[in-house]
Amino acid sequence: KVQAEADANQILLTSSAAAHLEKNTYALTEHSSLKPKGKRKSINVLECPWREQPSLITNIKPDALLPLMKRQRFELLTYLAVGLCALFFIYYRYLRYLVADQGLDLNLISITFQLPSDTVPFLLTLVLALVVFVIYLLRINFISRALLRAINGLFGFGLVIFAFHGLNDYTQPGFNQSWYGSIYQSQNKFIEVVADNTPLHEKADITSRRIKTLNYGDFFIFKDASEANNRLWHRISFKAGDAWIPQRIPPAFGISERQLTMTRHFNFYYYDLYALVLATLGFILGFTNFTIRPG
Numbered sequence: 001k002v003q004a005e006a007d008a009n010q011i012l013l014t015s016s017a018a019a020h021l022e023k024n025t026y027a028l029t030e031h032s033s034l035k036p037k038g039k040r041k042s043i044n045v046l047e048c049p050w051r052e053q054p055s056l057i058t059n060i061k062p063d064a065l066l067p068l069m070k071r072q073r074f075e076l077l078t079y080l081a082v083g084l085c086a087l088f089f090i091y092y093r094y095l096r097y098l099v100a101d102q103g104l105d106l107n108l109i110s111i112t113f114q115l116p117s118d119t120v121p122f123l124l125t126l127v128l129a130l131v132v133f134v135i136y137l138l139r140i141n142f143i144s145r146a147l148l149r150a151i152n153g154l155f156g157f158g159l160v161i162f163a164f165h166g167l168n169d170y171t172q173p174g175f176n177q178s179w180y181g182s183i184y185q186s187q188n189k190f191i192e193v194v195a196d197n198t199p200l201h202e203k204a205d206i207t208s209r210r211i212k213t214l215n216y217g218d219f220f221i222f223k224d225a226s227e228a229n230n231r232l233w234h235r236i237s238f239k240a241g242d243a244w245i246p247q248r249i250p251p252a253f254g255i256s257e258r259q260l261t262m263t264r265h266f267n268f269y270y271y272d273l274y275a276l277v278l279a280t281l282g283f284i285l286g287f288t289n290f291t292i293r294p295g
Helices: 070-102 120-139 145-171 270-288
Strands: 011-014 029-034 043-048 104-106 109-111 182-193 198-201 210-214 219-228 231-238 241-246 261-269
Touching (some): 070 120, 070 182, 070 219, 182 270
Antiparallel strands (some): 011 043, 029 043, 198 210, 198 241
């Protein structure tokens, strides 16, 4: 009721509320009296002429560092963890294939550069970044707005990319070519390991020296295939030379047949493009709609 009596840019207080304030400090002045419906006594209303008072925000910078509370530190770590998981997802689903397929030009010598077939180095890099940020948060009491906006935008990117692919992968919407059509197909064909403890041999022979034991998710560029001793072998480039991976383990007494690898091109589909566009919009929305919540 009292607020309804105020004009634009005007602050009104009841006399009881004003009694809790130091009148000399806030320079309250008499404004009017108000008698609410059903009440016998009227209420004195005082005005706070705040426009006439000295400004208290002249020294506040729009880009000033912001204080961090304990709860806000935890929220920032959660946001950053989601963002780093999204970056790992982008690497695992797209980047490692694109870089391996296109190659990199190092020292003006065009070579085919393949990212590590296992994802441990990239994953360790993201974990290290998270640990460094945790140490950084523990050592500071203030943080810049630009960094907060970037983390908030990264969080929005992660939420959108995970929500989109989660719905697409588990619901399988029955759309047409504009959804499942391929925009880009890799020039090279890839060998992907689909079973743990897959052997990598020096030659296309099960009795040859085992170079390494591969795990699920490892991938290599396919060179060619050869059949030996009723086994199909895939030849790949490994370090300085070639190596061979069996496609499957044939059935034996008490052991069922087990597929070890699959061969395919990398395809970038329309729904991948839609996911990245929406995730980018999520980043922009999170970056621009950053708000400060009290701790």
